[in-house]
Every structure is written in structure tokens, then in C-alpha cells.
Amino acid sequence: QKEVEQNSGPLSVPEGAIASLNCTYSDRGSQSFFWYRQYSGKSPELIMFIYSNGDKEDGRFTAQLNKASQYVSLLIRDSQPSDSATYLCAVYNNAGNMLTFGGGTRLMVKP
Amino acid sequence: SQTIHQWPATLVQPVGSPLSLECTVEGTSNPNLYWYRQAAGRGLQLLFYSVGIGQISSEVPQNLSASRPQDRQFILSSKKLLLSDSGFYLCAWSAMSNQPQHFGDGTRLSIL
Numbered sequence: 001q002k003e004v005e006q007n008s009g010p011l012s013v014p015e016g017a018i019a020s021l022n023c024t025y026s027d028r029g030s031q032s033f034f035w036y037r038q039y040s041g042k043s044p045e046l047i048m049f050i051y052s053n054g055d056k057e058d059g060r061f062t063a064q065l066n067k068a069s070q071y072v073s074l075l076i077r078d079s080q081p082s083d084s085a086t087y088l089c090a091v092y093n094n095a096g097n098m099l100t101f102g103g104g105t106r107l108m109v110k111p
Numbered sequence: 112s113q114t115i116h117q118w119p120a121t122l123v124q125p126v127g128s129p130l131s132l133e134c135t136v137e138g139t140s141n142p143n144l145y146w147y148r149q150a151a152g153r154g155l156q157l158l159f160y161s162v163g164i165g166q167i168s169s170e171v172p173q174n175l176s177a178s179r180p181q182d183r184q185f186i187l188s189s190k191k192l193l194l195s196d197s198g199f200y201l202c203a204w205s206a207m208s209n210q211p212q213h214f215g216d217g218t219r220l221s222i223l
Contacts, residue, residue, distance in 0.1 A: 032209045043201055043214040044155070088155070092209045098170070099212060103154040 003027060004091050006102035014110050019076040021105050023089030026070070032092035033065055033072045038104065039085045047087075048074065079109045113138035117202045117215030125223050130175075130189040132218050134202030137183065142204040144185040145212060146177055149199040161185060162208070197222045 005024050013019045021035075032051050036044035050056045050063040050072065062075040072091075076083055089102040117134045124130060136142050146158040157170045159177035167177050174193060178186045185202060199219050203212040 034211055041219075043217045046211050046213060049211050090212075094209065097208050098157060098160070101155040 003100045004089055004102035006087075006089050006105045008103055009106040010108045011105055012108045012110060013079050015079060015081060017079050017109075019079045019083065019107055019109070021074040021076075021087050021089075021107065022071060023073065023091075023102055024071045025089075025091045025100075027091070027093050028067075028070065030067075030070075030091045030093045033063070034090040034092075034099070035061075035063060035072075035074045036088040036090060036101075037083075037085045038088055044088055076107075079107075081109050081111050083107060084109045113142075113204070113213070115202060115204055115213060115215040117218060119218060120216060121219045121221075123221045123223060124192050126194055127191050130187070130192055130196070130220070132187040132200055132202075132220075134185045134187075134215055135183055136204045139183070139204070139206065141182060142206060143208055143212075144179060145203040145205075146185065146187050147201040147203065149201060151198070155201070159187070192222050194222050196220065 003026050035048045037047050038044045048061055048063040050065045053065050053067050056063045060077045064073045086104040086106045088104045090099050092099050114137045143162050145160045147155045149155050159169055161167050161179045164179055175189050199217050201217045202215040205212045
């Protein structure tokens, strides 16, 4: 069983729409949650991190965490073609002392 | 501000040849350092991590090794490369284990 799961996509949304990316994790002891964006051929770039239940907003991005349901999501408002990339969810677990990455969701924003 | 440098950007090596990839971090002290590999179209696989000089933890047994000769230097090595070692190698740093990791630009390694 994968520890961090994401739908591989592609998720296709029209320009200006809200893109919703989801991630589930298996370990209830997970403490810290991160979203990375990776353009094709490039290295991952940190977008957001969230530690507490609820929403965290940064510009067009909102991270949502629900520890009871063991999921974390990333909303991208007013999606732009430049948002087209693979989005990686990463979860930190204190017991394992390591960050586990999901396989990523490929997002395509169509003009 | 902190920066992470990784080189070379691309590398083409024959099977059986040695490997040395280097990563350095600037602007911070005693960072946690990580080596990942990403196969084409796949997720990130943690290879090694280090919480201090000379301290290396291996996550995946293989023909690769890592060393941390200085506080902000992390080296990935192999004595004999295999075809399966091809991939995108990424170095990352974090201030602490539960803090965000920041990645270098990566090295694309092709084995012929």
C-alpha cells in the first residue's frame, strides 16, 4: 500500500477555473504536509506547506488539511496555462523521520 | 538567503564507469541533506539523507553511496554504474527534518 497517494491525472481545467488537487496519506502520525510544483524536466519547487487542520491561503493557492480523514488538498484559483505542471504532495512522519512523496498529479490548464 | 548548487546538469556515462555528483548549500549551517532519484515519469525515491558531517542514512540498498565531507557538501558516488542507475538525481536541503525541503536543479544521468 502506497503511503501517499495522488491521482496521476492528467487533470484538465480551462483557464480561469479552480483546479483541485487531492492527496491521501496512510499514517495517522503524519505531522507536516507540503505541496511542490514540478515543471517538465525541472526540479520540484515548494509551493505551500501546512501543519494544522483547516485552510491556508497564499495568493491563488489554498492548502486544505483534514487529519481525521487523512487528506490534504491544493486549490489553485484563476488557473493559468503557466500552472500546467505536475504537483507533488509530500508528507512528513515523525516516527519515520522522513518525507514521503506521492507520485504526483499532472495538471493541464487549457487557454 | 540560502542557495543549493548541484552539478553537473547532465551527464552521459558508460555502463561500469564511476560516478561522482556534488551538491553544496550556501547561507545556512548544519542543514539536513538529501539525495533523491526520479525515474522518467515516476515519483521521487529517497536514496540517502544526512543530518550532520559523516552521518549518512541509506534508504535503498544499491550500488550507490553518499558522503558528507563538509557541513554543506553532499556527494553521491558509484564505483560501477548500471543501466538501471539512469534517472534524474536531485539534491535537497532542509533546516530540520520536519521543515520544507528545497531542491537543487538536478542532474540528468544517462547510462549507455
